[in-house]
Amino acid sequence: MAALSLRHLTPNLSSSPKPLFHPSHLSKLSIPRRNIRSSTSIMASAAKKVLVPVANGTEPLEAVVTIDVLRRAGADVMVASVEKQLCIDAAHGVKILADSLISDCERSDFDLISLPGGMPGSTTLRDCKTLESIVRKQVAEGRPYAAICAAPAVALGSWGLLKGLKATCYPSFMEQLSSSASAVESRVQKDGKVVTSRGPGTTMEYAVSLVEMLYGKEKADDVSGPMVLRSNHGDEYSFAELNPIQWTCGDSPKILVPIANGSEEMEAVIIIDVLRRAKAEVVVASVGEKLEIVASRNVKLVADVLLDEVIGNSFDLIVLPGGLGGAQAFTESDKLVNLLKKQRESNKLYGAICASPALVLEPHGLIKGKKATAFPAMCNKLSDPSEAENRVVVDGNLVTSRGPGTTMEFALVIVEKFFGRDKALELAKAMVFVH
Incomplete structure (x- = not known):
């Protein structure tokens, strides 16, 4: 895989060090804004x-x-x-x-x-x-x-x-x-x-x-x-599928979406939004100690529950958003990792996007023997990156995807696997994702 320059990698590293001071912090200070502007005029004018x-x-x-x-x-x-x-x-x-x-x-x-x-x-x-x-x-x-x-x-x-x-x-x-x-x-x-x-x-x-x-x-x-945006806006989506199996559930799939500080907010929200439009029962669980999380671009989201509250529950699918900080929190959570391992051992469905396939699934042996993709700069961490150029990869009970710009396709593929392509395309058209 061709090496990526730091310039192209940096924009997606959600836990890269934050500057000690940024103009956006001004609103949080008690000092009058006008008094600060003169001493930070260069910074203020840049943002x-x-x-x-x-x-x-x-x-x-x-x-x-x-x-x-x-x-x-x-x-x-x-x-x-x-x-x-x-x-x-x-x-x-x-x-x-x-x-x-x-x-x-x-x-x-x-x-x-x-x-x-x-x-x-x-x-x-x-x-x-x-x-x-x-x-x-x-x-x-x-x-x-x-x-x-x-x-x-x-x-x-x-x-x-x-x-x-x-x-x-x-x-x-x-x-x-x-x-x-x-x-x-x-x-x-x-x-x-x-x-x-x-x-x-x-x-x-x-x-x-x-x-x-x-x-x-x-x-x-x-x-x-x-x-990793699409170049063919409006066209139907496609994905790579290996070892196809029938994804089954009850009346409505029960899906767990964990989130943590540093999770990529657009990936989390697109997944939740699209799957709930499809009438899936989506539970958003905070892996941290509080329901509120601060995502990778400082968007504050509030989870439905703490992970501890649903640890004994059964889910048809567990799907991880990316974001470097969020992926680190996921991989360090023994409770979440054990949940994922049980999911795999039970031949139930699980998935991840962006940094999470490489930083969560791979290190814990959850991709062993399977094809997957991940954020382009992290595909070298996959033990088998042979299908990594695909925007979405389904291998049996595992679904993975590349990054923010592939999240709509990722979520729609999940809808398709549960409900069929007609339902997924109907949803994609209603959202004006495809013509």
């Missing part, structure tokens, strides 16, 4: 400030992928709750802990504001007068703004901020959008200072386009390369 408002019912995949990708580019992203509390009950039972309340953002200027979709989240964003005021100011001052899924029609369109502009949105909201914008069916549409996009399945393309708007094409390429 573009981005606002991502969230509400109960926000589509978590759209919010978290956007935040994750922009933070990979070095943006100082403020996740602001438009509710009365920081903890957001996003769609599909995903709990996100915001950085601040929207009222804390009224006096700030942003280089970009990006609205995630989801219902009723988009309606709540629309009805928040503080947010409307912030976005109107953004538009009046000629700074970039963006929205995805239902939000272009429900929020930006309702505020009259798309007049005379080309915009797109989730297919079922296109008629509503056409009354307030020039509606087009692009996966991502840029017109002047506004970027819009169609839905969960276009979020990575959308997020990368926001990086390009803020930082330029070269930076967007630097960020997207290590994520």
Whole structure:
């Protein structure tokens, strides 16, 4: 395998040392912001400030992928709750802990504001007068703004901020959008200072386009390369399968998704989101001592339970997200490793993505005799990397995948193995992942 330069590896190393001081820390200090800016003007000017408002019912995949990708580019992203509390009950039972309340953002200027979709989240964003005021100011001052899924029609369109502009949105909201914008069916549409996009399945393309708007094409390429994004957006997905077996379950598969500090948030959230859309019973378990975890790009997620609470339960599938810090926590958790070993010994299903196949499954003998893939820079840790160039590999009761940009395919393959390809493609089309 060709050696990767450090430049290409670094963006995906979720536990790489954090700087001792970063402009995003300013909001946590009691010292007035204006007094600090003069002494850190170079640092402050380097980090573009981005606002991502969230509400109960926000589509978590759209919010978290956007935040994750922009933070990979070095943006100082403020996740602001438009509710009365920081903890957001996003769609599909995903709990996100915001950085601040929207009222804390009224006096700030942003280089970009990006609205995630989801219902009723988009309606709540629309009805928040503080947010409307912030976005109107953004538009009046000629700074970039963006929205995805239902939000272009429900929020930006309702505020009259798309007049005379080309915009797109989730297919079922296109008629509503056409009354307030020039509606087009692009996966991502840029017109002047506004970027819009169609839905969960276009979020990575959308997020990368926001990086390009803020930082330029070269930076967007630097960020997207290590994520292992698809080049054929909208096409049907494919995967490699060896030693095929029938994946069986009861009425609905019971799936355990462990998370830990340093887990890759977009991988975790995409897996949870997609599998719950397919009506699987997904249990999100924190491997740490608290339900709240701080993921690799500092997105705060709240698990359903602690791992200890479900250690004696039976699961049809255990699936590990990646992220370097999270994978380290997984491999050091005797309880989780024993759970995985019992899963394998019982010929039950298990899987992992990104760093986790190489750092969790391989060292504990859980890939022995099987083909697998992993994050490209870690495939040399696999005892048999012969199938590692595939984006998703299924070998009997094991499923593995490469990285953030392959997570949608990874989750859809799991749906396909449980419910059939027709069901998986129906879901992929509903999410606008495939045409």
